[in-house]
Amino acid sequence: MIVAGIDIGSRASKAVVMDDGTIISSVICDTGPESVKTSQMTMAKALEGTGLSLDDVQYVVATGYGRVLVPFASENISEISCHARGITWYFPSVRTILDMGGQDCKAINCDGDGRVINFIMNDKCAGGTGRFLEMIAEVLNIPLAEIGDAALNSSQPIPFNTICAVFAKSEAIGYLRRGVSKNDILAGLNEAIATRCLNLLKRVSIEKDFTITGGIAKNKGMVAKLREKVGLEPLLCEDPQIVGALGAALFARDRCRGIGTKDESRIHYGYSDGTGNYFITIDTGQCDGCGRCVPVCPSGIFEVAAGGDGQPKARVKDEARKKLALLCPGFYACNRCLEANCQRVCPKDAISHTW
Numbered sequence: 548m549i550v551a552g553i554d555i556g557s558r559a560s561k562a563v564v565m566d567d568g569t570i571i572s573s574v575i576c577d578t579g580p581e582s583v584k585t586s587q588m589t590m591a592k593a594l595e596g597t598g599l600s601l602d603d604v605q606y607v608v609a610t611g612y613g614r615v616l617v618p619f620a621s622e623n624i625s626e627i628s629c630h631a632r633g634i635t636w637y638f639p640s641v642r643t644i645l646d647m648g649g650q651d652c653k654a655i656n657c658d659g660d661g662r663v664i665n666f667i668m669n670d671k672c673a674g675g676t677g678r679f680l681e682m683i684a685e686v687l688n689i690p691l692a693e694i695g696d697a698a699l700n701s702s703q704p705i706p707f708n709t710i711c712a713v714f715a716k717s718e719a720i721g722y723l724r725r726g727v728s729k730n731d732i733l734a735g736l737n738e739a740i741a742t743r744c745l746n747l748l749k750r751v752s753i754e755k756d757f758t759i760t761g762g763i764a765k766n767k768g769m770v771a772k773l774r775e776k777v778g779l780e781p782l783l784c785e786d787p788q789i790v791g792a793l794g795a796a797l798f799a800r801d802r803c804r805g806i807g808t809k810d811e812s813r814i815h816y817g818y819s820d821g822t823g824n825y826f827i828t829i830d831t832g833q834c835d836g837c838g839r840c841v842p843v844c845p846s847g848i849f850e851v852a853a854g855g856d857g858q859p860k861a862r863v864k865d866e867a868r869k870k871l872a873l874l875c876p877g878f879y880a881c882n883r884c885l886e887a888n889c890q891r892v893c894p895k896d897a898i899s900h901t902w
């Protein structure tokens with residue numbers, strides 16, 4: 548049974564091809580400006596040398612920011628679910644995940660079957676993300692792959708007042724001009740980022756066993772600092788950057804076996820910031836695409852489109868996802884001023900809000 552998972556992230560796109568329970572190929576490519584082309588190129592690379600074509604792949608699950616733009620995907624599933632699923636394939640004992648991606652960080656609690664129990668996401672600020680580290684590597688003129696080792700060679704980390712991408716860049720340039728060593732600057736930034744990650748993790752629950760996924764988990768300096776801050780030895784898999792794509796491939800394998808639980812069909816849209824958690828969850832297993840939620844929303848947040856199985860499903864419009872708190876006063880506030888709102892009109896009880 549040949550299946551595949553593809554993770555279209557903001558900076559890198561990953562694909563994993565599996566033959567039953569074995570990974571037969573995995574690739575990591577840069578994400579280009581067009582998600583459709585990126586997905587096609589990434590999958591073509593993953594199939595290179597396997598003797599397989601896309602027609603041989605029975606089921607493809609897409610995840611990541613660009614998951615809705617993968618034309619050959621049979622289904623798309625949130626990266627939060629896919630990271631939890633993927634990492635428990637390596638380490639069934641993992642209960643706490645820190646996913647450090649290209650433009651956001653997520654703290655996730657999961658159970659032994661890789662089901663998400665709780666999560667929190669910070670995608671409002673670039674500080675501490677892959678993009679942020681790329682920017683700092685450019686400023687310091689050090690190859691990105693070397694910044695982890697460089698930080699480990701620091702003798703005196705420099706304290707940073709902020710990891711706001713704009714101010715931290717200015718601070719780093721200022722230190723550089725004053726002759727501070729690059730190693731000490733990087734170690735100071737790692738310290739600040741690790742503190743911030745610890746605060747994110749505290750908002751879920753820090754349990755043994757703990758892991759780090761995403762591209763930043765390859766940065767040895769950052770891992771060392773997180774180990775120190777969190778006080779736990781992280782379990783690190785062979786390639787933490789492909790965990791989301793692996794989880795997607797495992798969901799694809801489930802689908803071929805006729806497995807699909809209600810939890811796995813819940814899609815979360817939104818973000819967390821300092822003021823709260825703004826997620827609208829749509830249970831696509833329940834939603835029958837009746838469309839009643841679309842006209843009642845005064846902010847036009849919803850639309851109905853073909854889901855992974857080709858059936859009509861409600862979803863949150865792309866342009867609304869990053870400003871849900873601005874567009875939606877929250878279910879209870881909306882309930883007071885409207886006779887009908889999305890949750891009240893939904894005959895399937897498929898919509899829920901966190902605020």
Ligand code: SF4
Pocket residue numbers: 843844845846847848874875876877878881882887888889890
């Ligand atoms: S609670 Fe009101 S504003 Fe918010 S999504 Fe539902 S209908 Fe739209």
Ligand code: SF4
Pocket residue numbers: 829833834835836837838839840841851860861892893894895896897898
């Ligand atoms: S009202 Fe409920 S069942 Fe109908 S499209 Fe919206 S979410 Fe789906």
